[in-house]
Amino acid sequence: MExxxxxxxxxxxxxxxxxxTFKAFDDFQNPKKYYILDMFPYPSGSGLHVGHPEGYTASDxxxxxxxxxxxxxxxxxxxxxFGLPAEQFAMDTGTHPAIITNKNCDTFRRQIKDxxxxxxxxxEINTTDPGYFKWTQWIFIQLYNxxxxxxxxxxxxxxxxxxxxxxxxxxDDYVRSxxxxxxxxxxxxALVWWCSSCKIVCANEEVLTDGxxxxxxxxxxxxxxxxxxxxxxxxxxxxxxGLDDLDWPEGIKDQQRNxxxxxxxxxxxxxxxxxxxxxxxFTTRPDTLFGATYMVLAPEHELTARxxxxxxxxxxRKYIKDAVLKSDLDRTDLAKxxxxxxxxxxxxxxxxxxxxxxxIADYVLTGYGTGAIMAVPAHDERDFExxxxxxxxxxxxxxxxxxxxxLKEKTLEGKACWTEDGTxxxxxxxxxxxxxxxxxxxxxxxxxxxxxxSRQLGKATVNYKLxxxxxxxxxxxxxxxxxxxxxxxxxxxxxxAELPLELPVLEKYQPGENGESPLANATDWLMVxxxxxxxxxxxxxxxxxxxxxxxxxxxxxxxxxxxxxxxxEKEKYWMPVDLYIGGAEHAVLHLLYSRFWHxxxxxxxxxxxxxxxxxxxNQGMILAFAYETKTGAKVPADLVEEKEGRYFHRNTGxxxxxxxxxxxxxxxxxxxxxxxxQRYGADAFRLYEMFMGxxxxxxxxxxxxxxxxxxxxxxxxxLFGDLSCVSDETESDEIxxxxxxxxxxxxxxxxxxxxxxxxxxxxxFTNLAVKKGKVNRDTAKTFVRILHPFAPHLAEELWxxxxxxxxxxxxxxxxxxxxxLKEDTFEYxxxxxxxxxxxxxxxxxxxxxxxxxxxxxxxxxxxxxEGNKPRRIIIVKGRIINVVI
RNA sequence: GCCCGGAUGGUGGAAUUGGUAGACACGUUGGACUUAAAAUCCAAUGGCCGUUAAGGCUGUGCGGGUUCAAGUCCCGCUCCGGGUACCA
Numbered sequence: 001m002e003x004x005x006x007x008x009x010x011x012x013x014x015x016x017x018x019x020x021t022f023k024a025f026d027d028f029q030n031p032k033k034y035y036i037l038d039m040f041p042y043p044s045g046s047g048l049h050v051g052h053p054e055g056y057t058a059s060d061x062x063x064x065x066x067x068x069x070x071x072x073x074x075x076x077x078x079x080x081x082f083g084l085p086a087e088q089f090a091m092d093t094g095t096h097p098a099i100i101t102n103k104n105c106d107t108f109r110r111q112i113k114d115x116x117x118x119x120x121x122x123x124e125i126n127t128t129d130p131g132y133f134k135w136t137q138w139i140f141i142q143l144y145n146x147x148x149x150x151x152x153x154x155x156x157x158x159x160x161x162x163x164x165x166x167x168x169x170x171x172d173d174y175v176r177s178x179x180x181x182x183x184x185x186x187x188x189x190a191l192v193w194w195c196s197s198c199k200i201v202c203a204n205e206e207v208l209t210d211g212x213x214x215x216x217x218x219x220x221x222x223x224x225x226x227x228x229x230x231x232x233x234x235x236x237x238x239x240x241x242g243l244d245d246l247d248w249p250e251g252i253k254d255q256q257r258n259x260x261x262x263x264x265x266x267x268x269x270x271x272x273x274x275x276x277x278x279x280x281x282f283t284t285r286p287d288t289l290f291g292a293t294y295m296v297l298a299p300e301h302e303l304t305a306r307x308x309x310x311x312x313x314x315x316x317r318k319y320i321k322d323a324v325l326k327s328d329l330d331r332t333d334l335a336k337x338x339x340x341x342x343x344x345x346x347x348x349x350x351x352x353x354x355x356x357x358x359x360i361a362d363y364v365l366t367g368y369g370t371g372a373i374m375a376v377p378a379h380d381e382r383d384f385e386x387x388x389x390x391x392x393x394x395x396x397x398x399x400x401x402x403x404x405x406x407l408k409e410k411t412l413e414g415k416a417c418w419t420e421d422g423t424x425x426x427x428x429x430x431x432x433x434x435x436x437x438x439x440x441x442x443x444x445x446x447x448x449x450x451x452x453x454s455r456q457l458g459k460a461t462v463n464y465k466l467x468x469x470x471x472x473x474x475x476x477x478x479x480x481x482x483x484x485x486x487x488x489x490x491x492x493x494x495x496x497a498e499l500p501l502e503l504p505v506l507e508k509y510q511p512g513e514n515g516e517s518p519l520a521n522a523t524d525w526l527m528v529x530x531x532x533x534x535x536x537x538x539x540x541x542x543x544x545x546x547x548x549x550x551x552x553x554x555x556x557x558x559x560x561x562x563x564x565x566x567x568x569e570k571e572k573y574w575m576p577v578d579l580y581i582g583g584a585e586h587a588v589l590h591l592l593y594s595r596f597w598h599x600x601x602x603x604x605x606x607x608x609x610x611x612x613x614x615x616x617x618n619q620g621m622i623l624a625f626a627y628e629t630k631t632g633a634k635v636p637a638d639l640v641e642e643k644e645g646r647y648f649h650r651n652t653g654x655x656x657x658x659x660x661x662x663x664x665x666x667x668x669x670x671x672x673x674x675x676x677x678q679r680y681g682a683d684a685f686r687l688y689e690m691f692m693g694x695x696x697x698x699x700x701x702x703x704x705x706x707x708x709x710x711x712x713x714x715x716x717x718x719l720f721g722d723l724s725c726v727s728d729e730t731e732s733d734e735i736x737x738x739x740x741x742x743x744x745x746x747x748x749x750x751x752x753x754x755x756x757x758x759x760x761x762x763x764x765f766t767n768l769a770v771k772k773g774k775v776n777r778d779t780a781k782t783f784v785r786i787l788h789p790f791a792p793h794l795a796e797e798l799w800x801x802x803x804x805x806x807x808x809x810x811x812x813x814x815x816x817x818x819x820x821l822k823e824d825t826f827e828y829x830x831x832x833x834x835x836x837x838x839x840x841x842x843x844x845x846x847x848x849x850x851x852x853x854x855x856x857x858x859x860x861x862x863x864x865x866e867g868n869k870p871r872r873i874i875i876v877k878g879r880i881i882n883v884v885i
Numbered sequence: 886g887c888c889c890g891g892a893u894g895g896u897g898g899a900a901u902u903g904g905u906a907g908a909c910a911c912g913u914u915g916g917a918c919u920u921a922a923a924a925u926c927c928a929a930u931g932g933c934c935g936u937u938a939a940g941g942c943u944g945u946g947c948g949g950g951u952u953c954a955a956g957u958c959c960c961g962c963u964c965c966g967g968g969u970a971c972c973a
Contacts, residue, residue: 757898
């Protein structure tokens with residue numbers, strides 16, 4: 001068969017589409033279900049790049065394999081289509097963002113279909129579709145109507161929240177604000193990052209460490225604006241502990257754990273001298289209280305003004321003003337040099353009643369813990385640095401566990417800082433009754449907390465880094481909030497029946513005044529009148545892009561349901577996602593937010609599992625070769641010439657070094673999947689994406705590699721497609737053994753997502769078959785079946801050529817016949833003192849002493865023994881023989 | 886700084902998890918076919934020594950160690966990539 005890949009691929013893509021070969025049925029009778037999900041893409045204007053199909057091909061191989069294994073497979077695709085570029089385009093041209101978005105979706109869909117991926121296209125979803133975002137809005141309403149019951153560790157409907165009697169007695173306003181204070185979604189003033197270039201607020205995590213907006217690179221500033229926030233920290237503990245049982249890469253779990261940032265310690269109360277105020281601090285080291293020599297408040301702390309004494313007032317006020325105005329950019333820039341001011345007040349250290357000064361410094365953050373710390377310079381690096389600069393006392397209370405005598409002495413003298421374990425010294429006080437001298441850290445912490453709790457001076461506490469999630473954006477192209485702000489200052493949410501709240505068509509998409517979204521210009525849409533005649537205004541913010549992607553995996557289960565977000569029965573059948581494949585760039589945000597929403601829906605009994613994604617796999621990044629001169633200057637790929645495996649500058653002739661870099665327009669090394677498919681076909685494209693290396697590794701694209709797999713497909717077509725090479729003769733044992741070994745290997749490799757080695761074993765088998773020049777029909781049919789997940793078009797074509805009428809997609813995966821895997825003999829590598837000297841073929845059932853005799857009896861052995869008697873002979877059956885002399 | 890990865894031929898990468906290092910593929914070289922080229926096919930291909938051959942030595946970022954045996958385990962580094970940023 002001549003390998004006419006274009007024809008073959010078009011033919012089968014049409015066939016699959018026409019016959020709905022990959023339609024997933026809600027077949028509740030079949031208990032074997034497999035839900036395999038790709039992270040759906042944002043359909044950008046530049047189309048698919050070679051990175052997208054890497055994960056998609058991997059999931060497709062798995063999906064096709066599982067179908068052959070008898071699973072009912074759910075394998076859907078959709079579009080995460082709200083996003084900035086479409087809105088920017090609308091601003092520039094006046095075109096509605098939906099128009100450009102739909103165009104981009106069309107391109108993506110066409111490109112994905114060209115690769116021959118086995119999606120159930122009847123389940124396609126688009127986050128910008130009102131039929132979809134109706135339910136995104138619905139989830140927001142659920143969040144708003146949910147509070148977190150700390151006792152039950154569970155989200156519950158707001159109607160089940162008991163309002164304390166003393167609140168009730170104070171009137172409706174108090175009740176309302178009490179309830180609002182418990183909702184998972186709340187509307188409040190928040191100090192937020194503002195990007196004046198995008199005219200939008202950004203979530204903390206969208207601000208890069210250099211203080212610039214990740215979307216545009218413009219520096220951000222702080223602003224106090226009313227925003228929707230979600231109380232994700234309430235779920236911190238469950239988000240953390242839920243990770244343990246997930247089959248996710250450990251690195252990703254670690255990232256989430258770090259992001260959640262749990263730390264255990266204690267809250268301790270310090271009385272301020274004279275004023276009667278109490279400063280509460282969070283510390284992970286209550287055991288070091290005896291070493292606390294000063295305290296620090298964050299500049300934003302509520303007590304700063306009260307604690308500042310007259311003569312310090314001017315200085316303090318200036319410091320606070322500067323600090324608050326400083327962007328995080330400046331704060332981190334100045335991280336090396338800490339600054340602060342003394343308030344003039346003193347607090348009392350509860351363990352020894354000593355007076356310690358209260359300072360204000362911006363190295364203490366307002367959003368974490370209580371926004372105030374006790375400083376223990378002898379045992380905390382930051383405090384030590386600060387104490388040194390402002391000449392505050394350093395009191396060592398722990399004899400370090402170290403062999404470094406110099407360090408030990410310096411620490412004991414308060415001239416060095418020790419943060420590890422040790423034995424307490426100077427840690428007792430007769431009057432207060434606390435004594436931990438001689439103890440180690442673990443016991444010290446325990447004993448101190450007990451002491452604090454018994455005197456009501458503090459209590460054991462847990463803190464999380466995870467902050468409330470800023471959930472609104474000043475954009476047009478996002479889900480509108482189903483919210484009305486009434487003129488009396490109250491808020492109400494739309495009824496479910498009023499959903500979806502669609503976006504109004506605008507004439508222009510420029511942002512509104514005072515940091516409002518373009519929706520502020522949509523007067524007709526914006527203003528509403530209530531039944532009682534009260535005037536209201538709709539929320540002009542929209543939801544962030546995360547919203548749509550937070551729950552899309554649930555909608556795939558029942559994408560056309562207009563009555564409910566999804567049928568519970570179907571959800572119970574399909575969930576959880578068995579395998580989720582996507583890029584590691586979503587390690588924290590998308591996956592954490594998504595888990596959060598899922599847990600809320602679980603608590604409200606909409607979903608049947610606590611976690612959405614059982615197994616997660618991150619594909620690596622696809623990079624490209626790039627070239628640079630000796631001085632490190634990058635040279636665009638079109639100016640590079642290859643001669644005998646070396647690289648030269650086309651113009652200057654200078655020799656260049658090949659490096660690996662991200663694909664970029666400036667380096668002219670971007671690869672378009674369309675070109676590759678045009679030249680080598682979709683099967684070769686798929687195969688190469690998988691053959692490059694391990695799925696989770698980052699690796700460079702090399703077109704020469706595509707040629708390699710293309711050659712493989714050509715050889716397959718030539719041999720297995722030439723019916724004169726496919727005989728009815730009895731198959732040789734050699735081929736059968738190789739075939740069954742290949743089935744086993746491919747099966748194992750697919751299960752473990754090691755597609756590169758699976759392909760390699762398919763190649764090895766093909767090389768053998770080509771060498772033989774012919775195979776029997778059963779062999780050919782078996783081979784084509786295991787080739788199918790990788791190169792489905794060619795496999796279907798061959799399958800048809802063997803006289804089959806039905807698509808290969810629903811055929812059974814071939815079974816391994818163990819008979820062909822058993823070997824009687826093994827060619828042992830024989831080593832002397834660990835060095836391989838010769839090989840010796842021996843029966844596998846030979847006894848060890850017989851093996852010894854056979855080895856020592858071999859004439860080649862005498863040469864290495866040199867007359868010595870072996871001290872030991874190690875025999876590992878079927879593996880190796882090592883003679884120790 | 887801290888937390889995760891990673892480093893194997895000229896290149897992408899294999900190596901049953903402690904047991905034959907370099908599978909498979911690219912590239913290169915030589916050969917066949919061709920008027921020629923492309924395509925295809927065959928052979929060789931880690932480095933060094935050995936005229937050939939037989940064979941030997943050496944070799945998985947660096948330095949130590951454990952073991953009959955280390956790419957794989959342990960200790961100490963170097964470099965590269967990702968995440969994070971004073972989290973008390």
